[in-house]
Structure formats: C-alpha cells, structure tokens
Amino acid sequence: MKKLFEYNWQVRKEWLTWCESLSEQELLKRRVGGIGNILHTLLHIVDVEYSWVALLQGKPEPIEPSLLDYASLDKVKQLSDHYHPEVNHFVENWTSDLEWVLLEDVNAKGEQEIFYYGEVMRHVIAHEIHHIGQLSVWSREIERKPITANFIRRGLFDK
Numbered sequence: 191m192k193k194l195f196e197y198n199w200q201v202r203k204e205w206l207t208w209c210e211s212l213s214e215q216e217l218l219k220r221r222v223g224g225i226g227n228i229l230h231t232l233l234h235i236v237d238v239e240y241s242w243v244a245l246l247q248g249k250p251e252p253i254e255p256s257l258l259d260y261a262s263l264d265k266v267k268q269l270s271d272h273y274h275p276e277v278n279h280f281v282e283n284w285t286s287d288l289e290w291v292l293l294e295d296v297n298a299k300g301e302q303e304i305f306y307y308g309e310v311m312r313h314v315i316a317h318e319i320h321h322i323g324q325l326s327v328w329s330r331e332i333e334r335k336p337i338t339a340n341f342i343r344r345g346l347f348d349k
Contacts, residue, residue, distance in 0.1 A: 191311060193346050195281045198318045200344055202235065202270065204337045205325055209263050216332065217263060224324035230257050231325060233266050235318050240273040242314050243280050246293060246307055284311070 209217060209228060217229040225231040233255060241251055260266050289308035297303050305313075319339075326336035 191315070192281055192284065194315045195277075196346055197341055197344065198239075198315060198322075199274070199278075200346075201322055201337055201339070202232075202318070205322065206232065206263065206267050206270070208329075208334075208337055212332075214262070218261070221328050221331070223327070224321060228325060228328060229261070229263065229266060231321050233257060233260050233269070235321050236266065236270045236273060238317055239277055239314050242310050243277045245295060246310060247280060 209232070212228070218227050221227055225234045237252075237255055241254075245251055255269060260269060289306065291307040293305045293307060293310060295303050295305065322337075322339065326339065329336040
C-alpha cells in the first residue's frame with residue numbers, strides 16, 4: 191500500500207509540472223466529466239487525500255479549500271507540499287494493526303457511517319488514480335501527451 195501512495199505522489203508531481211506549460215485559461219477551462227477543470231481536479235485530489243488522513247488521525251475534517259482561494263497552479267502546489275509531510279508520516283507509520291480499526295464518520299446527509307481504516311486508505315489511493323485518469327483524457331483532448339500511468343519503470347522498487 192505504501193508503494194501505491196508513493197506512486198500517486200510521484201504521478202501527481204509530474205502532473206503538476208506538466209501543467210506549468212498550460213495557460214491559466216486552459217487550467218480553468220470547463221471540461222466534460224470529472225470535477226470540471228484541470229486545476230480544480232488537482233485541488234480535489236490534494237484535499238481528499240488530506241481530509242481522509244486527518245479523519246484517520248482523529249482530527250476534525252478540514253474545510254474544503256475553495257477554488258477561488260486556490261485558483262493558481264502555484265497555490266495548489268503549495269497546498270500539496272503543505273499537506274504532504276503529515277500524510278507521508280501517517281503512511282510511513284502504517285501497520286497491519288490499523289487495517290481493521292473502525293472510523294466513525296458523518297456523511298453530507300448527516301448519517302453516521304462506519305469504515306475500516308484499511309478501506310479508507312485504499313479508497314484514497316483509488317480516488318487519486320481515478321482522477322488522474324480524467325486528467326489523461328483531458329490532456330488528449332487538448333492534444334498533449336499525458337503523464338504515463340505505468341507503475342513500473344518509476345524506480346519505486348529500486349534498492
């Protein structure tokens with residue numbers, strides 16, 4: 191599981207760098223599917239990862255960042271960099287003992303939900319991969335080569 195988080199972080203960094211060549215207009219252009227535009231999708235990825243990890247640590251759910259407050263690539267990068275050490279620390283200290291710990295949460299409808307920590311962690315991984323796929327589709331629509339989704343050839347298992 192740790193390697194999949196490392197993979198997501200590596201791919202996210204590559205997408206953020208990839209986005210540097212796009213205009214602000216292209217980053218914010220309304221698109222079909224996903225969250226609606228490239229920048230908001232990246233912000234959403236960062237926010238969801240941190241929010242779930244905060245909940246798993248017993249912290250209150252942070253306020254969802256507004257695209258108005260993070261309407262630039264630099265601001266999204268800064269937020270990602272700001273949250274990363276805490277998320278990384280949690281991932282690095284993950285043990286199998288945490289797999290079946292229960293998280294009690296209240297959803298947007300005010301209903302109580304119960305999840306296993308292991309389930310939440312895997313949801314976070316899958317969530318980012320899902321949205322990265324959307325970025326790949328949009329990159330092709332603007333006739334740009336997407337970041338590779340390959341897990342291999344990334345050096346994640348180099349000793």
